[in-house]
Amino acid sequence: MSRTLTVAEMALREISRRRGVLILLALLPLAFYYSRRGEAYWQSVRFVSLGIGWTLSTAALFAGSAARAVEPRLRLSGYATHQLYLGRLAALWAVGLALIVPYFLLILIDLDQVRHGPVALILLLTVAVAAPFGLALSALLPRELEGMLVLLTVVAMQMMLDPDKAVAHALPFWFSREIGVYAIEHDAGSGHVVRGLVHALITLALFLVLVAVTSAVRLRRRPHVSMA
Amino acid sequence: MTVDDWLAAFAAELRRRRVEPAALVAEAAGHLRDSGRPPLQVFGPPTAYAVSLVDSLRGATTELRRPPSGEPRLAAVKIVKRYGRSTILDGVDLTVHAGEVVAVIGANGSGKSTLLRICAGLLAPDEGHVRIRGTLGYCPQDGGTADYLTPDEHYVLIGAGRGESRGAARAEGRAAAATLDWPRSSETVTARHLSGGTRQKLNLVLAGLGDPGVLLLDEPYQGFDNGSYLDFWQQVWRWRDTGKAVVVVTHRLGELDRADAVLDLTSRSAR
Structure with a gap:
């Protein structure tokens, strides 16, 4: 446990020193929010969650790529693979939680026509899914540019695709739309929340498994070495 | 640079090059004492003097290469x-x-x-x-x-x-x-x-x-x-x-x- 916390602490220190990234991380969702605030306030909730999802996934992508050079050495130093990715995930989740607090307060103050409990749920689930999503991408696509293009494509499709289409359900942040319906439309049933929650949990589980499997493969002890 | 400083720097450079400094430092100190002149005038910078001395001694120094003894x-x-x-x-x-x-x-x-x-x-x-x-x-x-x-x-x-x-x-x-x-x-x-x-x-x-x-x-x-x-x-x-x-x-x-x-x-x- 202490090793995982040490990795988390160092990952947080690394992220906190990327000031330019932190500023963009904080402000980009604001641009998403105000892009729809005027004519369609209900969409601004969905857009701000997508903005947070995108920026946090991007931060995770870069954190995962930067860690590739150090992680083999950390494995040789005695860390287990799961301590490395869980520590990094914990740091990213902490950053995400810090990020959503001011946005939740903004919505709380700025939008009184929405259900705020479901909005908080959307933001929490977005943080939960975005961090392993970015780490999984960094494992599958070691070059950051490729990962960025995939992230851009996912968010663009998330914005443009009809959410009722089956293919939209395969996108990682579909749950935000589904729970968002309940948050915004007062006559909507709680089935939207259940469906959104199930989607988010399945997506989260898939990404966690993907991160665990790719890390285990990349950082595995090769069988030709026997230690005594 | 005092004589002591010069001798200390000379000894440190010899150690870096894996040469036991005691005899060489004692010889240099004796020479400086006899001449009464500043070490930089007599020998030049201590590092450069140590390098030239080690180069001239190479082959005579006790360089390592020892057979493996551990497991x-x-x-x-x-x-x-x-x-x-x-x-x-x-x-x-x-x-x-x-x-x-x-x-x-x-x-x-x-x-x-x-x-x-x-x-x-x-x-x-x-x-x-x-x-x-x-x-x-x-x-x-x-x-x-x-x-x-x-x-x-x-x-x-x-x-x-x-x-x-x-x-x-x-x-x-x-x-x-x-x-x-x-x-x-x-x-x-x-x-x-x-x-x-x-x-x-x-x-x-x-x-x-x-x-x-x-x-x-x-x-x-x-x-x-x-x-x-x-x-x-x-x-x-x-x-x-x-x-x-x-x-x-x-x-x-x-x-x-x-x-x-x-x-x-x-x-x-x-x-």
């Missing part, structure tokens, strides 16, 4: 590695005992770094196996450090993996850095702002943290100045004297007398 700590047996149709390593054997330094040399592309990565378990060979007794410290040729962490944070991170407390890891890292002529490793400068040579010193210090039994060093002195390079070899010998098995990948053929054994991968591939 085998690393045994790589019949290692074969191919990339496509090209065979990089063809049945390479490498055995390193406790208290032994082995230099791995070879031309560019001869598989030096590949062999080390296979020994570290970071890369799988096509054939062969590796047996290691004890823990492993690995210094890669590049990478291996985190851009946005300070040296102290690196020590804590690696030390935690080895089961060391924060304080112990920091103290050990700073002490090891000081032996590499880097006394200010405790400063809060992130690794990305260190010079190339200093970053490699950090890399080397990290490899030795936690007292590993086997050290694999892949050209760790890239960017070192001459003094740091000599300090590096002093560190390698200290490790050897405490019973560690050390493998150093090097391309400096003139320095092979610093190791106890040499594995030449160029000659293997040329055969």
Whole structure:
């Protein structure tokens, strides 16, 4: 446990020193929010969650790529693979939680026509899914540019695709739309929340498994070495 | 520069070059006493004088090369590695005992770094196996450090993996850095702002943290100045004297007398 916390602490220190990234991380969702605030306030909730999802996934992508050079050495130093990715995930989740607090307060103050409990749920689930999503991408696509293009494509499709289409359900942040319906439309049933929650949990589980499997493969002890 | 300062600097440079300084320092001190002139006038700068003296004595000094006496700590047996149709390593054997330094040399592309990565378990060979007794410290040729962490944070991170407390890891890292002529490793400068040579010193210090039994060093002195390079070899010998098995990948053929054994991968591939 202490090793995982040490990795988390160092990952947080690394992220906190990327000031330019932190500023963009904080402000980009604001641009998403105000892009729809005027004519369609209900969409601004969905857009701000997508903005947070995108920026946090991007931060995770870069954190995962930067860690590739150090992680083999950390494995040789005695860390287990799961301590490395869980520590990094914990740091990213902490950053995400810090990020959503001011946005939740903004919505709380700025939008009184929405259900705020479901909005908080959307933001929490977005943080939960975005961090392993970015780490999984960094494992599958070691070059950051490729990962960025995939992230851009996912968010663009998330914005443009009809959410009722089956293919939209395969996108990682579909749950935000589904729970968002309940948050915004007062006559909507709680089935939207259940469906959104199930989607988010399945997506989260898939990404966690993907991160665990790719890390285990990349950082595995090769069988030709026997230690005594 | 006083006589004492000059003699101290002269002795330090002789030690760096693995020459016992007592007799030579006593001789120089006697000469200075007799002449009554400042040492810089008589001998010039102490470092340059020590270098010229060691060069003139080379062959007469007690350079090492001693037979291995400890148990085998690393045994790589019949290692074969191919990339496509090209065979990089063809049945390479490498055995390193406790208290032994082995230099791995070879031309560019001869598989030096590949062999080390296979020994570290970071890369799988096509054939062969590796047996290691004890823990492993690995210094890669590049990478291996985190851009946005300070040296102290690196020590804590690696030390935690080895089961060391924060304080112990920091103290050990700073002490090891000081032996590499880097006394200010405790400063809060992130690794990305260190010079190339200093970053490699950090890399080397990290490899030795936690007292590993086997050290694999892949050209760790890239960017070192001459003094740091000599300090590096002093560190390698200290490790050897405490019973560690050390493998150093090097391309400096003139320095092979610093190791106890040499594995030449160029000659293997040329055969």
